[in-house]
Amino acid sequence: MSVVDDLLNRCHELGADPRNTNYAGGNASAKGSQIDPVTGEPVDLMWVKGSGGDLGTLTAAGLAVLRLDRLRALTGVYPGPEREDEMVGALDFCTHGKGGAAPSIDTAMHGLVDAAHVDHLHPDSGIAIATAADGEELTRVIFGDRVAWVPWRRPGFQLGMDIAAIKAANPHAIGVILGGHGITAWGDTSAECRENSLEIIRLAETHLASHGRPEPFGPVVPGCEPLSPEQRHARASALFPLLRGLASTDRPQVGHYTDSDVVLDFVSRAEHPRLAALGTSCPDHFLRTKVSPLVLDLPAGAPLDAVADRLRELHAHYRADYAAYYDRNAVEGSPAMRGADPAIVLVPGVGMFSFGADKQTARVAGEFYVNAINVMRGAESVSAYAPISEAEKFRIEYWSLEEAKLRRRPKPRPLAARIAFVTGGGSGIGAATARRLAAEGACVVVADRDPDAARKVAAELGSSDVAVAVTADVTSEDDIRAGLAAAVLAFGGVDLIVNNAGLSLSKPLLETTVADWDLQHDVMARGSFLVSREAARIMIGQGMGGDIVYISSKNAVFAGPSNIAYSAAKADQAHQVRLLAAELGGHGIRVNGINPDGVVRGSGIFAGGWGANRAAVYGVEEEKLGEFYAQRTLLKREVLPEHVAGAVFALTGGDLSHTTGLHIPVDAGVAAAFLR
Known part of the structure; x- marks a missing residue:
C-alpha cells in the first residue's frame, strides 16, 4: 500500500467516529520519499490534510504535498512568534510539484515533529482535559509520561516547534495534550500512530467516566425541563x-x-x-x-x-x-x-x-x-x-x-441563504423549478401530494442540507400548515414560495360539473390562497421580506375553448397576484406571476390526460401537441418546464428587486394573450 493510501485509510478510520474528532476538525500526515522527476533522486516528502478538508471524507486531492528538507529549513529563517504569520506564505515555497491542497496552519507541527506519522485531533474527551483548570496535573495523572502537556499557544509555526522540542525531550511520549485545544499523537507507522491517538482518546474517556462527578451541570431548574x-x-x-x-x-x-x-x-x-x-x-x-x-x-x-x-x-x-x-x-x-x-x-x-x-x-x-x-x-x-x-x-x-x-471562499450563488417552498414540486414545472432554485443556491422544500415523487426530486437535488420533501395536498389547511412548519424546522423559515400545484379537466361548459369546477378551484385558487396566507405569516415574522410567485397561465387572460373551470381558476390566481402585491409590499414581500402556455413535455398535467383532451379539441395527434402549440406562437418555439423555471429565477434572483405585481408571459409569444 502506498504512503498516501495508508494515510487516507487512517484518516477515514479516525474521521468516521465522532468521538475522535469533529467534522472538518484536525489533520493527519505521513512522511515518505519519492523520485524527484527533475533530479531523478529520491526526495523526502510530507503529505498532510490541507486547509478546510474533513478527515472522514478526505481524498488525495485534499492533501498538501511538501518537501521535508525545505519545510524544516524554515526554522533557520523563523522571525519569532510576533511575526509567525509570515511563515504561512513561506510554505508555498516548500510544496512539491503542484503542491496539492492549500497547506493548513498546522502544517509546521506535522513537519517539524520527528515522526513518520502524526495526527492532530479534536476529541471531546481530550479537549475536556485540555480545558480543565488543572489540565496539566490531570494529564500527568491519566497518562503518566506517555503524554506530555503543552500550554495554550495559538496554532502556527511556534506551536510546531514547541511540540517538536517536547517530543525530543520525552522519548517515551506518544503524544501531547494541547492546552485549550486538542491532542496530537505520532508513530513510526500509520497503524502505530492511529493506535496512539486512540489510546489518548480512550484513556481520557475512561478517566472522565470513572472519576467524573454526577450532574456536573447542576440540578434541573424547575420550568426548564424538556417539553414533549x-x-x-x-x-x-x-x-x-x-x-x-x-x-x-x-x-x-x-x-x-x-x-x-x-x-x-x-x-x-x-x-x-x-x-x-x-x-x-x-x-x-x-x-x-x-x-x-x-x-x-x-x-x-x-x-x-x-x-x-x-x-x-x-x-x-x-x-x-x-x-x-x-x-x-x-x-x-x-x-x-x-x-x-x-x-x-x-x-x-x-x-x-x-x-x-x-x-x-x-x-x-x-x-x-x-x-x-x-x-x-x-x-x-x-x-x-x-x-x-x-x-x-x-x-x-x-x-x-x-x-x-x-x-x-467562492462568491455566493444568487439564491444563497434563501429557502424556497415549491408546490407540485414532484413533476413538470414544479420539479424543474426546484432544480433551478437549488442550482442557484437556494434550500428547497419539494411539496407534493405524491410523497414518492416529492422524495425523488428532493433526493436528486442533494442531501437534506439542500432539499427536503414534504407531503402536502394544497387543498388542505392542515397539510399546508404542517408542510410549511416542516420547512421552518428544516431550514429556519421560508423566503420564496412557488404556487405551482395545479391540474386541468378540459371540458366545454355544458359538460363541466360542479365537482369539476370545485376541484380545479380548490387546487389552484384556494390552494394558492392557503399557501400564500401561511407563508406570509412566516415571512412577516422573519422580517426579511420574501417572494411569492404564482404559476398562472396564458388562459388567465386568453379566452380558449372548452376550458372554463381551469381558465377561471387561473384568472383567480392572476388577480391574487395583484391583490397580494398591494397588501404585502409594506412587509417587503414581492408577489409576481408567470403565465406559461403549451408546456407539454415533462408536464404532469398533460401526462394526466389533459394533453389528450386538448389534442382532441384542436384536432391534432397528442404526441404532436407541443409542435402544434409552438407553431401558433410568434417565436415558433416549444415551451418547456425549464423555461418557466428560468422565469421564476429571473423574478427572484435579485435583478428584479423592485418589481412586484408583474405577470411574465412564458408562451413563446401568443399575441392574443398580450397583457394590456
Whole structure:
C-alpha cells in the first residue's frame, strides 16, 4: 500500500467516529520519499490534510504535498512568534510539484515533529482535559509520561516547534495534550500512530467516566425541563422565523434546529447560563459558534409573546456585547467586525437553533456546540471548565489568516441563504423549478401530494442540507400548515414560495360539473390562497421580506375553448397576484406571476390526460401537441418546464428587486394573450 493510501485509510478510520474528532476538525500526515522527476533522486516528502478538508471524507486531492528538507529549513529563517504569520506564505515555497491542497496552519507541527506519522485531533474527551483548570496535573495523572502537556499557544509555526522540542525531550511520549485545544499523537507507522491517538482518546474517556462527578451541570431548574416532542417542535416552528430574522440582521442566514438529549439536558440545568457565557475554547469550535451563544432566560412554558419580546431584548444586548468585545480586543490592522449576530441560540425546554450562510454551515455550527457541551461536561465533572481567554479567542476569530481563508471562499450563488417552498414540486414545472432554485443556491422544500415523487426530486437535488420533501395536498389547511412548519424546522423559515400545484379537466361548459369546477378551484385558487396566507405569516415574522410567485397561465387572460373551470381558476390566481402585491409590499414581500402556455413535455398535467383532451379539441395527434402549440406562437418555439423555471429565477434572483405585481408571459409569444 502506498504512503498516501495508508494515510487516507487512517484518516477515514479516525474521521468516521465522532468521538475522535469533529467534522472538518484536525489533520493527519505521513512522511515518505519519492523520485524527484527533475533530479531523478529520491526526495523526502510530507503529505498532510490541507486547509478546510474533513478527515472522514478526505481524498488525495485534499492533501498538501511538501518537501521535508525545505519545510524544516524554515526554522533557520523563523522571525519569532510576533511575526509567525509570515511563515504561512513561506510554505508555498516548500510544496512539491503542484503542491496539492492549500497547506493548513498546522502544517509546521506535522513537519517539524520527528515522526513518520502524526495526527492532530479534536476529541471531546481530550479537549475536556485540555480545558480543565488543572489540565496539566490531570494529564500527568491519566497518562503518566506517555503524554506530555503543552500550554495554550495559538496554532502556527511556534506551536510546531514547541511540540517538536517536547517530543525530543520525552522519548517515551506518544503524544501531547494541547492546552485549550486538542491532542496530537505520532508513530513510526500509520497503524502505530492511529493506535496512539486512540489510546489518548480512550484513556481520557475512561478517566472522565470513572472519576467524573454526577450532574456536573447542576440540578434541573424547575420550568426548564424538556417539553414533549410535539410541544417543543410546535414551539420551535413558532420561534424559528423570529430567531432567523434576528440572526440575519447583518446578513441572511439559514437555520438548523437540534433537540438532542445532550442539548435538552444542558439547557435544563442550573449551571448552563454560567458555562455558556464562558464560551467555547477549541478554535474549531468558536470559529463556527462565535465566542458565546444567546441564551433565553425564560422557562420552557412561558407565553410565546413574552418569549418573542424577551428574545428581541436579548438579541439587542447580544449585539451590543459583541461590539464591545470587538472594541476591547481590536488593534490596528484588525479586520473589520464581521457581524454581531449570534450563531447559536439556546432555548430551555425546546433546544438549540444554529445559523450559518448555508444549511451545512448552520448544521455544523450546531454539531460543534454539542461538542462544546460534551467538553464542558467532561471538564466540570473532574475539575472546572477553563477555556482560553477572551483575548486569545479574538486573536483567532480575527486572525489575518482566517480573514484570508474567508476571502478565498467562492462568491455566493444568487439564491444563497434563501429557502424556497415549491408546490407540485414532484413533476413538470414544479420539479424543474426546484432544480433551478437549488442550482442557484437556494434550500428547497419539494411539496407534493405524491410523497414518492416529492422524495425523488428532493433526493436528486442533494442531501437534506439542500432539499427536503414534504407531503402536502394544497387543498388542505392542515397539510399546508404542517408542510410549511416542516420547512421552518428544516431550514429556519421560508423566503420564496412557488404556487405551482395545479391540474386541468378540459371540458366545454355544458359538460363541466360542479365537482369539476370545485376541484380545479380548490387546487389552484384556494390552494394558492392557503399557501400564500401561511407563508406570509412566516415571512412577516422573519422580517426579511420574501417572494411569492404564482404559476398562472396564458388562459388567465386568453379566452380558449372548452376550458372554463381551469381558465377561471387561473384568472383567480392572476388577480391574487395583484391583490397580494398591494397588501404585502409594506412587509417587503414581492408577489409576481408567470403565465406559461403549451408546456407539454415533462408536464404532469398533460401526462394526466389533459394533453389528450386538448389534442382532441384542436384536432391534432397528442404526441404532436407541443409542435402544434409552438407553431401558433410568434417565436415558433416549444415551451418547456425549464423555461418557466428560468422565469421564476429571473423574478427572484435579485435583478428584479423592485418589481412586484408583474405577470411574465412564458408562451413563446401568443399575441392574443398580450397583457394590456
